[in-house]
Amino acid sequence: MSFLEITRATLAKDIRLEWRSKDAINAMLFFALLVVVIFSFAFDPTAEESRRIAGGLIWVAFLFAAVVALNQTWARELRNQVLDAYRVSPAPANPLFLAKAFGNFIFVSVLEAVMTPLFVAFYKLRVLGPAWELIPIALLGTWALVINGTFFAAISLRTRSREIMLPLLLFPISIPALLGMVNATTAVLTGEESARFWIALLMAYDVVFTTASLLMFELVLEAE
């Protein structure tokens, strides 16, 4: 099987599993909904204020919710020793990693598509800057979260209390990406400054960590 075929097969399997069980997506959606509701109680902003803080709130909610999905990425493969079977098969490691990353990317994107209208309603948001820029920001930001998230989920697989290990590893490394997403979103919402630099930063982050993950995933898969 070629690289692409393995990626496609693994991705199709993960999406089918998720479609039938809806474990990750339901947990994520409900979790993000709770965060939005609690934030809206904690802060009761005016339209002007909410434009300034919404970028931060929305990405923090997505980050927390994404961890729920990321934690399940590999745990699923531990049951019935699927991962061990994969390791002894002649298939290379990277297609498996890419398929998992794409899967998480799709799940988190679905979450964002559902939650964003809710955010807009709860926080009375009206975009003052070029709204189309939010699409590249969302795509690049989501990829930044899931590429490292998928990688660190594999790393935390064989640790004590792995559910808590993932955020401990992921959050410090993700600080520049979060800064990029939050500031880019705020720049577009307020329309006061250009989001160009932050988009470029997100691109650099994505390129650096996608390359690093692909170079080192095999080590992690063997080691785990």
Added chain:
Amino acid sequence: MKRGFTLLALVTALLLSFALYEALIAAPTEQTMGNVQRIFYYHVPSAWTAFVLFLINFVSSIVYLIRRNPKADILALVSAEVGVVFCTVVIVTGPIWARPVWGIWWAPGDIRLTTTLVLWLIYISYLVLRRFSTSGRTPVIAAVVAIFGALDVPLVYFSIWFFRTQHPSPVIGGGGSLDPRMARVLLINWAAFMCLAWLLSWTRYELEVAKRQVEEAQALESLLEGSR
């Protein structure tokens, strides 16, 4: 080896006492900040020492992945641990100085502050991972995480650099035009701190080697007992 260690310990003790005298008594008092400025002689050398140790951690992690030499792994672990200690000194002394001088404990947009803080967080998560890992291949995983952390540093730096140029905030006055006498005291303190870091790392290194030998011996013993 024993003699080398004693010698290093002696040199460190002497240098540290001399540096203490130089920093607190011999160095000229700064004009506007007064005596508070003397914390600078502890703050800056600790930061430099921590950065050197983190660099050692990065290099030995790469060496471990290439050569699979357990010594490189121990060196990576030790340099991260001692580096976190020195970095903690930096993060604690910084606000103590900033409160009387800037009027605030912490400037969230400042590039050096924030980069150091993120660095500190990354290496603590590295140490937590090492502590929590249950697989026999902890060194490989730790080395991979160390490399990820090091890759993150330039990105953190650039993101905050841009952040700050957007929102100006009080900037540290160090560097620039430093009185040569102050620069001398600073370098003496740095030498003393580097010696201390070396001494601590050496002790910790030997301890880790001994710990691993004991673990191996215990594993062997239980294996022999099981086969009997």
